[in-house]
Amino acid sequence: MKVRIASPLHSYTNQRDEVEAHGGSIAELLDDLDRRHPGLRFRIVDEQGRLRPHVRIFVNRVAVRSLGTAIGEEDEIHVLQALSGG
Amino acid sequence: MRPAASSSGALVVLVATRKGAFVLESDPAREHFGIRGPILLGHVVHHLMLDPRDGRTLLLAARTGHLGPTVFRSIDRGETWSEAVRPPAFRKAEPGERVRAVDHVFWLEPGHPREPDVWWAGTSPEGLFRSEDGGRHWDPVAGFNDHPRNAEWTRVEATGTPDGPVLHSITLDPRDAKHLYIAMSGTGGGVFETTDGGRDWKPLNAGCRVDFLPDPFPEYGQDPHCVRLHPLAPDLLYQQNHCGIYSMDRREGRWIRIGENMPPEVGDIGFPVTLHPRDPRTVWVFPMDGTDVWPRTSPGGRPAVYVTRDAGRTWMRLDRGLPAEQAWLTVKRQAMSADSHDPVGLYFGTTSGEVWASADEGATWRCIARHLPEIYAIEAAGCAS
Numbered sequence: 001m002k003v004r005i006a007s008p009l010h011s012y013t014n015q016r017d018e019v020e021a022h023g024g025s026i027a028e029l030l031d032d033l034d035r036r037h038p039g040l041r042f043r044i045v046d047e048q049g050r051l052r053p054h055v056r057i058f059v060n061r062v063a064v065r066s067l068g069t070a071i072g073e074e075d076e077i078h079v080l081q082a083l084s085g086g
Numbered sequence: 087m088r089p090a091a092s093s094s095g096a097l098v099v100l101v102a103t104r105k106g107a108f109v110l111e112s113d114p115a116r117e118h119f120g121i122r123g124p125i126l127l128g129h130v131v132h133h134l135m136l137d138p139r140d141g142r143t144l145l146l147a148a149r150t151g152h153l154g155p156t157v158f159r160s161i162d163r164g165e166t167w168s169e170a171v172r173p174p175a176f177r178k179a180e181p182g183e184r185v186r187a188v189d190h191v192f193w194l195e196p197g198h199p200r201e202p203d204v205w206w207a208g209t210s211p212e213g214l215f216r217s218e219d220g221g222r223h224w225d226p227v228a229g230f231n232d233h234p235r236n237a238e239w240t241r242v243e244a245t246g247t248p249d250g251p252v253l254h255s256i257t258l259d260p261r262d263a264k265h266l267y268i269a270m271s272g273t274g275g276g277v278f279e280t281t282d283g284g285r286d287w288k289p290l291n292a293g294c295r296v297d298f299l300p301d302p303f304p305e306y307g308q309d310p311h312c313v314r315l316h317p318l319a320p321d322l323l324y325q326q327n328h329c330g331i332y333s334m335d336r337r338e339g340r341w342i343r344i345g346e347n348m349p350p351e352v353g354d355i356g357f358p359v360t361l362h363p364r365d366p367r368t369v370w371v372f373p374m375d376g377t378d379v380w381p382r383t384s385p386g387g388r389p390a391v392y393v394t395r396d397a398g399r400t401w402m403r404l405d406r407g408l409p410a411e412q413a414w415l416t417v418k419r420q421a422m423s424a425d426s427h428d429p430v431g432l433y434f435g436t437t438s439g440e441v442w443a444s445a446d447e448g449a450t451w452r453c454i455a456r457h458l459p460e461i462y463a464i465e466a467a468g469c470a471s
Contacts, residue, residue, distance in 0.1 A: 008152045039169050043153035046187035047175035054152045081152035 003033065003077045009044070012037040026057060027067040029077065044079065056080045096469045097425055099433050100144075101441060102131040105459035107146060109164055116431055116445045119454045125164060133420060133463045135194040137220075139202050141470030145221045147191035147207070155190045157207070159221045163469055174207050174215035174224040176231060184242050186211060186231075193420070194221075195256035198263035208253030212240040212270045214284065229285040230268070230278075239274045239289075239306055251275070254419065255313035259320050267323070269310040276306040277313055277325065290334075293341035297329050311357045312419040319366035322397075326359040326371055326419070333398055344398025348373065352385050352392070352403075358422035362430055362447075367397040370404075370424070370448060372417045372434060383414035391432070391448050407451035408442065415440075420463035435461030 003021050005013050013019050021036060023029035027049075034041035044055040049067065051057065057064055058078040059071055071077065099110040099119065108123035125131075129148040137143040144164050149155040156173040160166060176186040188209045197204025197216075207215040207224060214227040230236065241251045251272025259265035264283035267290065270276060276291045289306040296308050309328030316322045321336040331345030331354045345354025355376025362368035370393050375381040384390070390405035416437040425431040432444045439458035444451045 006152075008150055038171070039156070042173060042175070043156065046154060047177070048179055048185050048187050050187070052152075052154050 001029075001071070001073050001075060001077060003029070003079060006078075006080045008081050009037075009040055009079065012040040012043075022073070023071065025067065025071060026059075026064065026069045029071060030067065033079075054081050056082050097427070097431070098136070098467055098469055099423070099441065099443075099454075100134040100136060100463075100465040100467060101435055101455070101458065101461060102134045102146070102420070102463035103439070103459040103461050104130055107131045107134045107164075108455070108458060110441065110455060116425075116427065116443070119443070121455055122164070126158065126167070130190065131462065132190055132192050133194045133465075135196065135465055136467035136469065137196050137205075138467065139196060139199055141468060143220060145194045145205060147194055149190045155188050155209070157191055157194070157221055157224070170217075170222055170224060172223040172225075174209055174213070175226070176213055177226055177228075184237060186213065186242055188213060189250060191215075192252040193254045193256055195258070198258050198260075201263055206256045206266075208256055208268065210250040210252045211242055212251055212253040212272065212275075214253055214256070214268060216284070227284045229280070229282075230287055233287055239276070239278070240270065241272055241274065255310065257313055257315045257323075259315070260317050261320055267313060267315065269313045269325075271309050271311060271328070274307055275310065276308040277310050278306075290339070291341070292339060293334075293343075294325070294327060294332055295329050295343065312359045314359055314361050316361050316366040318364065322366050324359050324361065324369055326356050328355070328376070330354045331356075331359070331371060331398065342398075344394070345371075347394075347399060348392060348401050349403075352390075353377070356417070357382075357419035358417060358434070360422045360424050360432065363424060363426040364428075365395075368393065368395050368447075369398065370422070370432060372422055374416065381414075382416050384416075387412050387414050389413050389415045391434070391444075391451075393448055404444075404448035405451075406449060407444075418462055420465075421461050423464045423466040425466040426468070431466065433464050433466050435464040437461060 021032040097112040101108040106124035106127040110119040133147045144160040146158040157170040158167040179185045193208035195206040203220045205217045214230040215224045217224045255269035257267040278287045279290045294308045312326045323334040325332040330343050332341040334341045348354040352373045356374045360370045375385045389408045390403045392401045422434040429447045435441045437460045441455040443454045
């Protein structure tokens, strides 16, 4: 499936904002993204398996926080960052 | 141990800032400094260290506002960078355990010269990590992170004033690669020591006063801001603490407050402490205001470095060339450094983005860079030629 990637992660995706990855859940998708773009996963998921505070993942434009969220090949995935403060 | 900058290679001043890193490159006379960078613009860089064992490998601790912490490595003096394959991270918590995650890597320390690929890292919240392959892969130091008393000594949260509790001042005994000191700032902190390479740790805080706890001399809970060991007198430790300037002869095992000899109107509060590379009795500090609400700026708006030449018995003010008034400088614990030239060069960076330098051991100062982002760390180092 197509995954839209925010600019802070473009150093991992060869500057592409849309990449291909697969999985039946967000967790599996992130694992596949990390295989294709090594290092990406740890920048957005901590060592305890939690999404980092300023990372937002959307499935079909709906925000999800659980990495266990089921997804399918037709879903539209956005991995974005939202930062507060200056 | 923190080997001083080599006098044989080109002198560089490594500047870590809240928005990236910079390298100030000196001519041999230390009169002109070119600036290279920004490196990783926009990344929060807490520390940039050159490996004194080869004079060319750089490690850089970074995160961004959005992304988690990592370490970058360069083997060509900063021209190109690659990310650690496995950055410092706590082990996965078991059910019922404290859940800790590295917020940022704060301190990078090259290992002992007899262990050429070893590096150590300290983080916020407080964790200790070790790499045995030059910074590519990092592992938690279980002897500290899982010590039975670790929960007493550290915190889980990475929040606090101003940048969270940090493990810093990783200090190696040049005589023994298994003998290390660390320091932690935050509730439950203090100086800690291992003599078995990190398997077991003990507090080392006797004599160090705490003015923010009911017990003024607890076993731990002190707030060391910066600890340095002199490589030529490795039983001699200096500490700039939240509650004063101290030294310790490790053979005696007791901190002695040497900052009480500072002028009372200046006080002995600050963050960095910097040692002379050849004279163990010479120490520089940058006093800051630690009264009432702790402004952490130059006392009275009149910045000065203070030096002792007799291990703390007397102190001398060094402010020639620094602003005479209305200069409210803050210098963080990693942001003052000495080179190994003769006379010694000194460098400090401010949170307002200025780098000040002295080529005569602090007698006179000049600003060699300004308008940089908030400076977190300064390291003077000698690149291999």
